[in-house]
Amino acid sequence: MTFEPRQLMRHVEKLCDLSPRLTGTPSEAAAADYTAAALERVGAEVTRQVFPITRWECRDVAVEVRRGHQWHSLRALPIGHSPSTRGVVEGDMVVVEHLTADNPALRACADKIAVVLGMWGEDAANLDSLARAKPAAAVFLDDRLPSYEPVQDSLPMGWVDKLRVPAVTIPYFEGWDLVRQPGRLRVRVDCLVEKGESQNVIARLVGSHPGAGGILLSAHHDSVAIGRAADDDATGVACVLELARALASVPRRRDVWAVTFGCEEHLSVGAEAFVREEAHQAHRLATVINFDSCGSLFGRTRALVTGEPALQRWVHRQIARLGEQVVVEADVSPYSDHFFFTAAGVPAVWFYRTNFVGGRWYHHQALDCEEVVGPEALASVARTGFALARELVRSERLPYPRRIPDAQLERIRHLERTMATWPPR
Ligand SMILES: [Zn+2]
Structure with missing residues (x-):
């Protein structure tokens, strides 16, 4: 099966034109409408799942530094769901080199502006430490992405109440300029934070043996609050739409679910809602194949396998047969939609592409536009994902045990406890 790079890019461009597709906004809903229409054209039965979220929107943000008698503005973005400053707050800066409770610099932050190197990691207690320090505002530098652009960072939905300090990234x-030449800072953030809703678009192509576990293909149609979000994740959505089209015309023993999720950027809230919905019987799925940020022009395709070593070996064999360049790895990751499926015991393969050790240099910045996406690279991911899906949908018995090894499950449970919106099962 060939996948036309131009056809994949058409989907990417259409979704980019709706951007940013921030969760809970009309743009996210328009992106959902786009994927629903495309999946209906494939001939699939399409439904929507609406779920509650806390939505946010930036009304105003500004950071200024005083140099002599002049105030200079810095480019800034609010952290998603940031409390507002109610006007401007002004103070001396305190450099906080790491955000943990034992850092003495936090004790000097009251009513000042904390300039924090790095984020809060996977531990919400670090946000509590910041709140206890009572700075007037916090200015974060995302040290995962050394850049001249501000990064749009957001929190897991379950943590949004823990960000009790107005917070921005620069x-x-x-x-570096601030630390070289410290000055007084002014910060203004005005964010709307309110109850809202998001939605999943769910298409199902019924197989000849609906009792056999289905194969679920996934990507997310929402995005962060800035830029065109081409790679993250219009590329993955393009793969799901085109794979659904290709799979609609092949003999299928198993059901194919093609799903585009909402609200992934706050820790896969849509995927979690899907897995928690009784009627979906997500725990009975055979395998999930997830596509998120898989189009980097120059980079390295990775297949992250959560499941038995036999699944990893099987993926490796399929890819070797295709002759595609893919690194196959085994691990657990909470940073895309497959995570809550693995928490329900369903093995998963996540396709993504990296272009440096820290991930993608344009990640969650205005730089993530069509120019960073390679049509051929994206077509290669689509071919690879399709080859795996086609083998599985026609299989009577899965070529690997359908389970998550205990060591991986233990790590998944820990992440679920600390980061998820709902309590672990
Ligand atoms: Zn993503």
Whole structure:
């Protein structure tokens, strides 16, 4: 099966034109409408799942530094769901080199502006430490992405109440200028935070043996609050739409679910809602194949396998047969939609592409536009994902045990406890 790079890019461009597709906004809903229409054209039965979220929107943000008698503005973005400053707050800056309770710098932050190197990691207790320090505002430098652009960072939905300090990010390298030449800072953030809703688009192609576990293909149609979000994740959505089209015309023993999720950017809230919905019987699925940020022009395709070593070996064999360049790895990751399926005991393969050790240099910045996506690279991911899906949908018995090894499950449970919106099962 060939996948036309131009056809994949058409989906990417259409979704980019709706951007940013921030969760709970009309743009996210328009992106959902787009995927629903495309999946209906494939001939699938399409439904929507609406679920509650806390939505946010930036009305105003500004950071200024005083140099002599002049105030200079820095480019800034609010952290998603940031409390507002109610006007401007002004104070001396305190450099906080790491955000943990034992850092003495936090004790000097009251009513000042904390300039924090790095984020809060996977531990919400670090946000509590920031709140206890009572700074007037916090200016974060995302040290995962040294850039001249500000990064749009957001929190897991379950943590949004823990961000009790008005918080923004500025470009990493502007942070260097601040430390070289410290000055008084002014911060203004005005965010709307309110109850809202998001939705999943769920298409099902019924197989000849609906009792056999289905194969679920996934990507997310929402995005962060800035830019065109081409790679994250219009590329994955393009793969799901085109794979659904290709699979509609092949003999299928198993059901194929093609799903585009909403609200992934706050820790896969849509995927979690899907897995928690009784009627979906997600725990009975055979395998999930997830596509998220898989189009980097120059980079390395990775297949992250959560499941038995036999699944990893099987994926490896399929890819070797295709002659595609893919790194196959075994691990657990909470950072895309497959995570809550693995928490329900369903093995998963996540296709993504990286272009440096830290991930993708344009990640969650205005830089993530069509120019960073390679049509051929994206077509290669689509071919690879399709080859796996086609083998599985026609199989009577899965070529690997359908389970998550205990060591991986233990790590999944820990992440679920600390990061998920709902309690672990
Ligand atoms: Zn993503």
